[in-house]
Amino acid sequence: MNKLLKTLPILLMIIPLLFLGACSSTSEDDTNKADVEDRTGATGQNGEAYEGQTGGYNGSAMGDGAAMNGQSYSGDPLSDPNSPLSVRTIYFDYDSSQISTEGQSALNAHAEFLSLNPEQVLTIEGHTDERGTREYNLSLGERRAQAVADFLMASGVPAQQMKVTSFGEEKPVALDHNESAWQLNRRVELIY
Amino acid sequence: MKLYSIKHLNTLILILTGLIILSSPAHAVLEVEIKGGFQSANPIAIVPFSWSQGSSSAKSSIDIARIIRSDLARSGLFSPLKLNQLPERPALGGNINFERWKNTDAEQLVIGNITPVGQNLYEVKFQMLDIFSRKEMAAYRYTVKQQQLRRVAHQISDKIYEKLTHTHGAFDTLIAYVVVNNSGSGKKRTYTLAVADSDGFDEQVILKSQQPIMSPSWSPNGKRLAYVSFEKGRSIIYLQELKTGQRKVLAEFKGLNSAPAFSPDGKRLALTLSKDGNSEIYIMYIASGVLQRITRHYSIDTEPSWSPDGRNLIFTSDRAGKPQIYQIAVNQQGKAGNPRRLTFEGNYNSNASYSPDGKFITLITRVQGRYRVAIIELANGYLQVLTQSRLDESPSYAPNGKMILYATELRGRGILEAVAVDGSNSPQRLRVLSGDVREPAWSPFRSR
Amino acid sequence: MFEWIKENSIAFSIAVILHLLFIGALLFNWEFDKPRQIVLKQGDIIQTTAVDANSFNSKIAEIEQQKKAQQQRKATAERKAREAKEKKRQEEKRKKAAKKQAAQKRKEQAARKKELQRKAAQLEEKKKQEKKRKEQKLKEEQRKQAEKKAAEQKRIKEARQKAEQEKRQAEEKKRRIAEQKRQAEADKKRQAELKRQQQREQAERERRSKGIVNKYVGLIAQKIERNWRRPPDTAHNLQCKIDIVLRSNGQVISAKIAESSGNASFDHSVETAVLRASPLPVPADSVIFKQFKEMRLRFEPGSY
Incomplete structure (x- = not known):
């Protein structure tokens, strides 16, 4: 119930943006688009299935608006910055692998997506901040990634659709040595 | 009468002195207690190694004494003298003015020499002397290729370290x-x-x-x-x-x-x-x-x-x-x-x-x-x-x-x-x- | 009894004579038999006692004896009449003899008296002579006494003279001894004064020496402490003793570890400290320096 309440405003925000679908697709990073296009090509069937699923998904949540969305947006939902699937990073507290409610809502979308796209494989990468020792952090990163995988599995995603890995503190996104940088580095990245 | 008393006194003094002399080795050896002192790294002088026979490409690239100084300093147990603190730079086997060295902080003196002995081959010799006892504490000779000169420097550091701390050195690692x-x-x-x-x-x-x-x-x-x-x-x-x-x-x-x-x-x-x-x-x-x-x-x-x-x-x-x-x-x-x-x-x-x-x-x-x-x-x-x-x-x-x-x-x-x-x-x-x-x-x- | 008489014959004799004289003077009718009778009676009693004892043994013949006694009593009566006649005759005979005896006795007594008188005169003469002899003897003794006295006085006089001489000599000797003693005491006093002076000087020397020793011990310790660099990685509870030998200028000739700390680096730091501190400050006084020539130094970092 809580989950639904949290998700609702996001979805409500997304609706008006969906009308600008064509615009948003052009604004994407070129390399990313290439990567995504490659992937879309390889999974053409997936794209269709997604469309249909999206319609169903939107229908259940949004009613009429969903049908309009389905018609107006023809791209890969994974490259759609307005999709809940665009949330690819789950953040954690220090020395914790507890998934926040924000993280859970994003993961719900991914679980849905993965259930509907059984050929999609998700790589779940655990990371930590620089504090503490490297090998322990490597294991801690894995524990975070595993926590995400467990959540997705509980949401119906089969294990074979997921690859869990950890980089520990080896791949920070923020290079500073302060709390704001550490917050950004304590994360699990979802990579399709 | 006065003469007699003086003579007498002299005899007495002689006897007393004799007693002191006799008794001193037995029990009355003066025992002096030295407390405190100060704990600090061992000051040691590493004189730049001299080169025999002209120039070599290695001469400008490798400073063995400097490597040794840095090694010893890093251990925390030594404080090598700076170059400007060296009163002289004696050659290996040459005369050493120990009195001048005594005026420095140094307790030991390391002198070395490098001689090219063949194609890319060098002979490195060094000697460590105790400045106060003037005794030789260590002396070694190595014959190595140019690329091994740096390692020889670490090995010399180990020899010095071992001699003075009685512990295996870990510089050549x-x-x-x-x-x-x-x-x-x-x-x-x-x-x-x-x-x-x-x-x-x-x-x-x-x-x-x-x-x-x-x-x-x-x-x-x-x-x-x-x-x-x-x-x-x-x-x-x-x-x-x-x-x-x-x-x-x-x-x-x-x-x-x-x-x-x-x-x-x-x-x-x-x-x-x-x-x-x-x-x-x-x-x-x-x-x-x-x-x-x-x-x-x-x-x-x-x-x-x-x-x-x-x-x-x-x-x-x-x-x-x-x-x-x-x-x-x-x-x-x-x-x-x-x-x-x-x-x-x-x-x-x-x-x-x-x-x-x-x-x-x-x-x-x-x-x-x-x-x-x-x-x-x-x-x-x-x-x-x-x-x-x-x-x-x-x-x-x-x-x-x-x-x-x-x-x-x-x-x-x-x-x-x-x-x-x-x-x-x-x-x-x-x-x-x-x-x-x-x-x-x-x-x-x-x-x- | 007889022995006693024998032993005291003179006294006994005198006693007997005195008794006799006494008796003779006072009792002219003395019965001389009486002592003899007493003696005899005594002998009878002894016999009777013996008969009594025997009569116990002859009890059996008692009746026979009684019969015998009857016969005897008859015979006794006859015998008694006979005996009475006899006795009367005997009595008259005895009276006649007694008269004759008494006359004899008086005659004897007169003779005895004459003899006694003679004896008394003789005794008197003897006494006279004895007296004379005694007087002579006394005179002689008095003479001897006087001589003896004179000799004694002479002797005393001589002894006194001798004593006086001896006294004089003793006094002389005493005086001499006193003189000697006085001199000895003076000497002794002088000696003592000298000794005291020497002791004062010695004490002063020692005091000064002790002060100097302490001063230089402090200076030496200070100089070595300043020069004692301990290796950084050694424990604070190490301790080491080193024996050093100095030249008179304080230069360290030798420094040998006497008791190792067990840590070679620490020991070496001690040796270096001593050598580095050389020359050590030492007293210039060669006598005092002798205490510094060989020393033992005890090194310990102490607690901090």
């Missing part, structure tokens, strides 16, 4: 470490596994990768390195021959393959695998690949390290909520006991390893939010923090147990430092290389 270079926009990183002399010079690249490299571990014979590389997108343990560069995968199980640690006999490797769900400690027979599972707990168990006798492993586990150090007995069949917690001070203790004599462990402990190098005396459990830095990592004992090498940061950049285990000197910074230096591992003694 290697260190392995990882350097990260952020190139260009900062998006692309280059990870380099490198090996260098104990002073950080003569760096040799072992592996370069766009993906992280972690946890180098020396084989007991010092000829191989095991490490973790993410070059395939996840952690895999490799074993590499240093001389040939040949390498092979040791562990690429599902999940993590990390934290390799050679057993003292070199036949086994302790490692962390998560193939069975989460991080657990295993032992692998290197030749056969046979695995023995050592821990079995839903918490994180990692960073194994062997006791010098090979009978115990210590490792990090957060089975009590926060990472702490545990010890477990092992034998040829694997696990031989139950984990016993070793650390109770503080709520973050990790990455422990044994001292070469097995009496201490070094580890990282969190003190007021800062991660510092500490040692624990196993006999009594006393924890002593050795550093004052913000974020230290990967403490590694020198093979003589006298220093600990570790990674720390300087203005946001990873550097290497060494600290004396008795805390007698401030941390000594190793040569600062470009890039972020991390995960140092001190090699075993080298065969000479």
Whole structure:
């Protein structure tokens, strides 16, 4: 119930943006688009299935608006910055692998997506901040990634659709040595 | 009458003096108590080595005396005199004005000479003299190629160290470490596994990768390195021959393959695998690949390290909520006991390893939010923090147990430092290389 | 009894004579038999006692004896008449004899008296002579006494003279001894004064020497302490003793570890400290220096 309440405003925000679908697709990073296009090509069937699923998904949540969305947006939902699937990073507290409610809502979308796209494989990468020792952090990163995988599995995603890995503190996104940088580095990245 | 009395007095004095003289060797030897003194590093004069016969390309590139000075200073036990403090620069075998040397702080004097003796071949000789007793304390001769001159300097440092501290020197050793270079926009990183002399010079690249490299571990014979590389997108343990560069995968199980640690006999490797769900400690027979599972707990168990006798492993586990150090007995069949917690001070203790004599462990402990190098005396459990830095990592004992090498940061950049285990000197910074230096591992003694 | 008489014959004789004289003078009718009768009676009693004892043994013949006694009594009566006649005749005979005896006795007594008188005269003469002899003897004794006295006086006089001489001599000797003693005491006093002076000087010397020794011990300790650099990695509880030999200028000739600390680096630091501090400050006084020539130094970092 809580989950639904949290998700609702996001979805409500997304609706008006969906009308600008064509615009948003052009604004994407070129390399990313290439990567995504490659992937879309390889999974053409997936794209269709997604469309249909999206319609169903939107229908259940949004009613009429969903049908309009389905018609107006023809791209890969994974490259759609307005999709809940665009949330690819789950953040954690220090020395914790507890998934926040924000993280859970994003993961719900991914679980849905993965259930509907059984050929999609998700790589779940655990990371930590620089504090503490490297090998322990490597294991801690894995524990975070595993926590995400467990959540997705509980949401119906089969294990074979997921690859869990950890980089520990080896791949920070923020290079500073302060709390704001550490917050950004304590994360699990979802990579399709 | 007066004459008589004077004579008498003289006799008396003679008798008394005789008594003093007679009695003094028996019991009345004057005993003087000397208290205090001052504790400080040994001042030693290392005179720049002289070159026989003209010029050589090596002459400008290698300064043996300087390498020795830097080695000795880094140990914390010596304070070599600066060049401008040397009253003279005697030649090997030449006259030494000891009286002038006595006016310096120096207690010993090291004089050396280098002679080219053939194609790219040099003879290095040195002599150490005690300034106060004027006795020769050491004298050695080496004949080496130019590229070995630096190593000879470290070997001379070891000789001096051994003569004056009566402990095996560890200057002629290697260190392995990882350097990260952020190139260009900062998006692309280059990870380099490198090996260098104990002073950080003569760096040799072992592996370069766009993906992280972690946890180098020396084989007991010092000829191989095991490490973790993410070059395939996840952690895999490799074993590499240093001389040939040949390498092979040791562990690429599902999940993590990390934290390799050679057993003292070199036949086994302790490692962390998560193939069975989460991080657990295993032992692998290197030749056969046979695995023995050592821990079995839903918490994180990692960073194994062997006791010098090979009978115990210590490792990090957060089975009590926060990472702490545990010890477990092992034998040829694997696990031989139950984990016993070793650390109770503080709520973050990790990455422990044994001292070469097995009496201490070094580890990282969190003190007021800062991660510092500490040692624990196993006999009594006393924890002593050795550093004052913000974020230290990967403490590694020198093979003589006298220093600990570790990674720390300087203005946001990873550097290497060494600290004396008795805390007698401030941390000594190793040569600062470009890039972020991390995960140092001190090699075993080298065969000479 | 007889022995006693024998032993005291003179006294006994005198007693007997005196008795006789007494008796003769006062009792002219003395019965001389009486003592003899007494003696006899005594002998009878002894006999009777013996008969009584025998009569016990002859009890059986008692009746016969009684018969015999009857006959005897008849015979006795006859015998008694006979005996009475006899007795009367005997009595007259005895009276006649007694008369004759008495006349004889008077005659004898007169003779005895004459003899006694003669004896008394004789005794008187003897006494006279004895007296004369005694007087002579006394005279002689008095003479002898006088002579003896004179000799004694002479002797005393001589003894006194001798004593006086001896006294004089003794006094002389005493005086001499006193003189000697006085001289000896003076000497002794002088000696004592000298000794005291020497002791004062010695004490002063020792005091000064002790002060100097202490001063230089302090200076030496200070100089070595300043030069004692201990290795950084050695424990604070180490201790080491070193024996050193100095030249008179304070230069350290030798420094040998006497008791090692067990830590070679520490020991070496001690040796170096001594050599580095050389020359050590030592007293210039060669006598005092002798205490410094060989020393033992005890090194300990102490607690801090």
